Amino acid sequence: MSPSAEQYGDRMFTHVTQGERARLDALADAVSQYTHRDLRRLDVPAGERLLDVGGGTGVVSQRMTETHPGAEVVCVDRSVTLMSDRAGYAHVEADVCDQATWDRLGTFGLVHARNLLMHLRRRDFVFDRMLEAVVPGGWLMVADMVDAPELRRSLRFRETFAQLREYMEAELGTSMTCGMTYAQRMQDAGMTDVGVSYDALTVGPDKPGAAFMARTLRHLWPDIVSKGYAKPGDADEAIAYLEGGRHWDSAIAFVTAWGRKV
């Protein structure tokens, strides 16, 4: 396959794509309980601003306005199309791979990103900018999906997800393993109170993680096929398996790391 310069949101996963709102809502349904649990661990310094990076629909920013009433909450994303008009947080439409974005964002008592860095070729740059944007005594929290294929019982599901993963890695620069590196990076950067949580999403009846994965397969499959990574019917069995509600299996893991800046 030829190297690609495409970035998340250029063409695949734009916020105006039909079904993208529902896909991001399914993602939020699958992981927000873990995000909320881990955000509760952090005592954000009084009076400081809070930032959600690549905030998508604004679901985490909305939560921040509820947990920190009166604090200024900022949600930055390359597209603000899916954010609520009546939200109590600031919408900033900007590319976080661009230094100018960070120059104008300023500093925060909490900087959070979920399911963003894994999709960025410039993830190291963005991680460093997020760390810089945290005030002393403030927190950095970064979360991403991590793939654990060997835990999947279904060989067909494992094979189909391997095709999707190969496509996303080659075409978008996505990493399905980088989430395991964040806690160590925070430790090495001299942060204190570093912690990490690892939550397994499952396939099963009414499991939002499975619904999210099925939606992602449906969305990407025509492009995966047209670029030669798979054949048209290859994903049908895995989609039925994820959506059928009759099978229990391992879906994917969700890892969150946090640390306090000295």
Ligand SMILES: C[S@@+](CC[C@H](N)C(=O)[O-])C[C@H]1O[C@@H](n2cnc3c(N)ncnc32)[C@H](O)[C@@H]1O
């Ligand atoms: C998988 S979605 C996750 C949304 C949200 N964080 C959540 O967990 O519900 C990734 C988000 O990152 C945004 N994004 C991707 N690349 C970006 C960039 N270079 N600058 C700003 N936002 C970006 C996308 O527009 C999208 O909203």
